[in-house]
Every structure is written in structure tokens, then in C-alpha cells.
Amino acid sequence: MLTIRVEFFGELAQLAGSKKREVTLSEGSTLDDFFEAVAKICSRRDSLTKSQSDLFASLPHMDVLVNGRSLSGQRSYQTKLNTGDVVQLLPVVAGG
Numbered sequence: 255m256l257t258i259r260v261e262f263f264g265e266l267a268q269l270a271g272s273k274k275r276e277v278t279l280s281e282g283s284t285l286d287d288f289f290e291a292v293a294k295i296c297s298r299r300d301s302l303t304k305s306q307s308d309l310f311a312s313l314p315h316m317d318v319l320v321n322g323r324s325l326s327g328q329r330s331y332q333t334k335l336n337t338g339d340v341v342q343l344l345p346v347v348a349g350g
Contacts, residue, residue, distance in 0.1 A: 255339040256283055260292060263344045266316075279335065285318070286331035288341060317344040 256279045267273045277291050318325050320343040325333065335341070 255279070255283060256335060256339075258288060258335055259340045261340060261342045263342065264347070266343055266345050283335055284331060285325070285333045285335065286342075288335060289331070292343075299326070301348060311331070318342070319344070327340075 258277045258279060260275050260277055262270045262273055262275075277288065279287055279291060320333065320335070321340055322342075
């Protein structure tokens with residue numbers, strides 16, 4: 255089993271109920287598997303509104319860092335994770 259630490263930033267931290275959590279995955283799990291696990295954990299929160307649920311549904315489209323290294327632009331959902339990895343999820347911020 256792999257233990258991955260996830261760090262939520264911005265509105266995601268509020269929606270997840272904490273800034274940091276641990277996710278347990280099976281050996282050989284990928285970033286895609288990680289997103290599925292995080293979405294399941296977060297969807298269990300009864301207080302999510304539709305827009306908040308939509309935000310979690312868009313997890314794969316957020317800026318993602320693994321061990322401090324951005325995977326944006328080169329991200330592969332098949333990136334294998336290792337026990338002890340830290341995945342940081344940063345929602346995309348738009349403004350004008």
C-alpha cells in the first residue's frame with residue numbers, strides 16, 4: 255500500500271474540510287487513481303453544493319504538483335506515485 259499526502263489550497267481546503275490529508279492507494283497507483291480516491295473522499299461531505307461538487311469533479315484540471323514539481327503542461331495521468339509522495343492541488347484562479 256502507498257500512503258500519499260495531499261495538500262489542498264484555496265477554496266479546495268475549505269471544501270475538503272482540511273488543508274492536509276493522507277490517501278492510501280495500492281502499489282502501482284497512478285495520478286489518475288489518486289484523483290479518483292480524492293474525489294470519493296471529498297464527495298462524502300454532505301454539505302457540498304452543486305458548484306462545490308463540480309469543483310471537485312474538475313480535480314484533474316487543476317495545477318498539480320508532485321513533491322513540489324509542477325506537472326502542468328506535461329501532466330500524465332499515468333504518472334506512478336510512490337509512498338511518501340506529496341501531491342499539492344491548487345485551483346485555477348481567474349480574474350480580470
